Amino acid sequence: MAERWLIAGLGNPGSKYDRTRHNAGFWFLDAMAKALPFSLKATKKLFGAVDKVKSDGQELIFLRPDTFMNDSGQAIRAVMDFYDIGLDHLLVAYDDLDLPPGDVRLKFGGGHGGHNGLRSTFSHVGSPNFWRLRIGIGHPGTREQVTPWVLGRASAPDEGAIEDAIRQALPIVPLWWRGQAESAVQKLHTKDS
Numbered sequence: 001m002a003e004r005w006l007i008a009g010l011g012n013p014g015s016k017y018d019r020t021r022h023n024a025g026f027w028f029l030d031a032m033a034k035a036l037p038f039s040l041k042a043t044k045k046l047f048g049a050v051d052k053v054k055s056d057g058q059e060l061i062f063l064r065p066d067t068f069m070n071d072s073g074q075a076i077r078a079v080m081d082f083y084d085i086g087l088d089h090l091l092v093a094y095d096d097l098d099l100p101p102g103d104v105r106l107k108f109g110g111g112h113g114g115h116n117g118l119r120s121t122f123s124h125v126g127s128p129n130f131w132r133l134r135i136g137i138g139h140p141g142t143r144e145q146v147t148p149w150v151l152g153r154a155s156a157p158d159e160g161a162i163e164d165a166i167r168q169a170l171p172i173v174p175l176w177w178r179g180q181a182e183s184a185v186q187k188l189h190t191k192d193s
Contacts, residue, residue, distance in 0.1 A: 002054065005177040006085045007032070008063040010072050010094040010117035012151075021137040022069060022150040024095035024162055025117070028135060029064050031166050032173070040064050046082060047075035058177050061085065072117040073124030080125065090130040091176060092121060093169075095150065099136025102161030104169045106176065106185050107132055114146075131176065135165055 011023035018026075033039065033051075040049035040062060048065040061083050065075035080090065094117055099105060109129045112118035122128050138158060140149035154162060168188065175184035 002057055002059045003089065003179075004059045004061060004083050004085050005089045005091070006061045006063060006076070006079055006083070007091045007093070007173070007177075008065065008072070008076050008079070010065065010069060010092060012069050013066050017151070019153050019159070020151050021095050021154050021162075024135040024137055024166075025093040025133075026064055027162065028093040028133065028166050028169065029062060031163075031170055032062065035170050036060075038062055042066060046078045047071075048079070050079060052083075056174065056178055060177060069117045069120075071120055073120035073122070076121050077124035087125060087127055087130045090125070091133060091173070092118070092130060093133040093135060094118065095137045096134035097137060097139045097146065097150070099134055099138075100161075101136055101138050101154065101158040102165050103136035104165035104188065105134040105136075106169075106172065106181070106188050107134065108181070131181065133169060133173070135162060135169075137162060 009025035009029035011026035017023055036053055038051040038053045040051050043050045047067050048063050050063050052061050063075060063079050065072045067074050108131050112122060172184045172188045
């Protein structure tokens with residue numbers, strides 16, 4: 001029997017946010033959609049755009065919440081309930097201020113680091129114990145600059161580095177849904193010297 005896995009990319013809906021740093025989770029979904037492929041369709045009752053595909057004998061559900069970042073958890077919870085997906089089968093891809101552009105990390109659990117999308121997800125799923133794909137966007141230097149930074153577009157070199165990081169993650173994520181998460185972590189975090 002196929003197991004179900006949910007991969008959610010976080011961001012803000014609307015064209016004015018398309019290429020902002022905060023939408024790195026959406027960029028990841030766009031890249032996955034080309035690789036697999038799949039096509040996200042708006043589903044009102046699930047508060048987001050969703051598609052379901054079979055790969056490696058697994059059932060993969062992809063989600064781009066249509067709520068704003070601060071309410072991302074609402075869509076994630078709705079999809080988990082609708083498809084009966086457990087926390088250990090959830091992967092959330094999001095922008096991370098604590099990693100430089102070009103860096104990408106796969107991890108299980110931990111805090112939200114002030115990220116409102118994660119904070120909302122914790123609140124709706126009732127736990128921080130799920131997998132995350134942290135996509136580095138760098139830090140502007142001071143707390144006061146964080147909001148304009150995440151809601152702004154990255155410089156061309158930074159945007160290229162973020163896209164490179166996403167490309168590095170694409171062949172790794174299938175290991176996660178095949179139940180080889182530790183191997184995925186090791187592969188992603190080992191840089192070729």
